[in-house]
Amino acid sequence: MDVFSRFKPSDLINLERYPLADKSCPTRQVVIQDIKRQLDTDGCAVLTDFLSPKGLSQLLAEAQERRPFAYFSEQKKTNVYFSEDDPSLPKAHPRRIFLDRTNGFVTGDCFEASTASRTLFHWSALKLFIQECLGKQSLYEYADPVADMPINVLTPGGQFNWHFDTNEFTITLLLKSATSGGHFEYAPNLRNESDECYEDVAAVLGGDKTRVKRLDLRAGDLQLFLGRFSLHQVTPNTGATDRLVLIMSFAEKPGMIGSLARTKELYGKVTDAHIQAQQHHVRADKLLD
Ligand SMILES: [Fe+2]
Secondary structure, three states: OHHHOOOOHHHHEOOOOOOOOOOOOHHHHHHHHHHHHHHHHHOEEEEOOOEOHHHHHHHHHHHHHHHHHOEEOOOEEEOOOOOOOOOOOOOOOHHHOOEEEOOEEEOHHHOOOOOHHHHHHOOHHHHHHHHHHHOOOOOEEOOOOOOOOOEEEEOOOOOEEEEOOOOOOEEEEEEEOOOOEOOEEEEOOOOEOOEOOHHHHHHHHOOOOOOOEEEOOOOOOEEEEOOOOOEEEEOOEOOOOOEEEEEEOEEOOOOOOOOHHHHHHHHOOOOHHHHHHHHHHHHHHHOOO
């Protein structure tokens, strides 16, 4: 990918502090161990000033150029599990509490191979670094041309209310913070594999901040977050400008492509790759030829 780009990925990041490409550099190992410790402790690690000034200004400019193409799915109310209502439960149960959620994305297919954003996303040294931080045997970029590296747009008045993620980890780069509000908050390890801990979830939804941490994220910071067990939200953007985040989507298995229905709902479009993947899945499951 690099050959198509006029950007050198190492120029886009704060290489002195984060020497990703030099596997023999002791600083790289120290950084990885520090991130692993943070992830073990509460499922969240932040690499402050990860982007270089040049990298930040270029990635932000690319996101803003494409901002007119952002798709906003209908504002919906969701519970923290993204599940349907269950009228058999009491009204105060967390599964019955539905909160506002605003979703806007500039999709990955808006970024040509020559962009700095895509150059950084496809940089093998970055992928290997993240893989080591997460302690994974392998890591692959999404094969999904829409969802591989979308920009999440949080407009003034928008919010992304409390939820658990369905994916194990999320890698994001904050490109522009809100001038007011738009804070990332999370309650580390609020549930676990064997217990939904409904009472604890209900407490947070009811406004109890005892277990809630707020991150002071700044533009240029890289965040690694394990969102399956930590309830989290982005508070309402009370400023007058967008909050912009680049999401870099990786998976442990190759060929990750979103379903037709989910992709259409969230991003407002699908590509041939989605249609073919869907057909392939059906054939792989049902047919022998
Ligand atoms: Fe999330």
